[in-house]
Amino acid sequence: MDDLPTAQFHTMSDGTQEDWDAIMTHxxxxxxxxxxxxxxxxxxxxxxxGGFAVDRLTHCLQTATRAHRDGRAEDYVVMALLHDIGDVLGAYNHPDIAAAILKPFVSEELHWIVQHHGIFQGYNFFHFLGLDRNMRDQFAAHEHAAATQEFIDKYDCPAFDPAYDTLPLSFFEPMVMRLFEKPRSSIYKKALAEA
Structure with a gap:
């Protein structure tokens, strides 16, 4: 892409149509x-x-494998695969990172599940850390609370098993590529679709 044109401005307020046409080629x-x-x-x-019985990638693969084998839709399976992708960058807010990555590509329900899965999973261990294991109760009346609890119980919680027959990442790669081809919502959706 080195031969593509580049913008000539040094401050965005000086940008021209030609500059933004060049930027869009990238x-x-x-x-x-x-x-x-x-x-x-x-x-x-x-x-x-991280002290668990399986590495973090295997945990993500197991979560997605369980969702796939349970007949979940492809976007759900990808959400399950990526739910802990933020672990590397966000020790204090990994669900928020995963939710931000997925937000343009999944339904509001799937976005809510991934964004809140940490609090719902906390029921299983927060009390060992001196935290309130019932923190999830603040969301009990939310329309996606039951779906989030189901995600935890069926897919996330049991996905730390070294003996589980886990599907490889290569199995999920086409699903990820399809999901990330076109956003459902984004402020840039129209501009990128027309380019």
């Missing part, structure tokens, strides 16, 4: 390859056990 292929970058980042979880 942005369109960059945006469309988002799935590949997400998969590359997910691979950073490999080998990092």
């Amino acid at each position: 942005m369109v292929p960059h945006a469309r390859s988002g799935g590949a970058r997400v998969l590359e980042h997910l691979r950073l979880l490999e080998g990092d056990c």
Whole structure:
């Protein structure tokens, strides 16, 4: 892409149509390859056990494998795969990172599940850390609370089993690539679709 034109401004307030046409020649292929970058980042979880019986990548793969084998839709399976992708960057807010990555590509329900899964999973261990294990109760009346609890119980919670027959990342790669091809919502959706 080194031969593509580049913008000439040094401050965005000086940008011209020609500058933004040049920027879009870079942005369109960059945006469309988002799935590949997400998969590359997910691979950073490999080998990092963080004290668990399986590494973080295996945990994500097991969560997605369980969702897939349970007949969940492809976007749900990808959400399950990526729910802990933020572990590398956000020790204090990993669900928020995963939710931000997925937000343009999934339904409001799936976004809510991934954003709140940490609090719901906390029921199983917060009390060992001196935290309130019932923190999730603040969301009991929320329309997606039951779906989030189901995600935890069926897929996230049991996905730390070294003996589980886990599908490899290569199985999920096409699903990730399809999901990240086109956003459902984004302030840039129209501009990228027309480019």
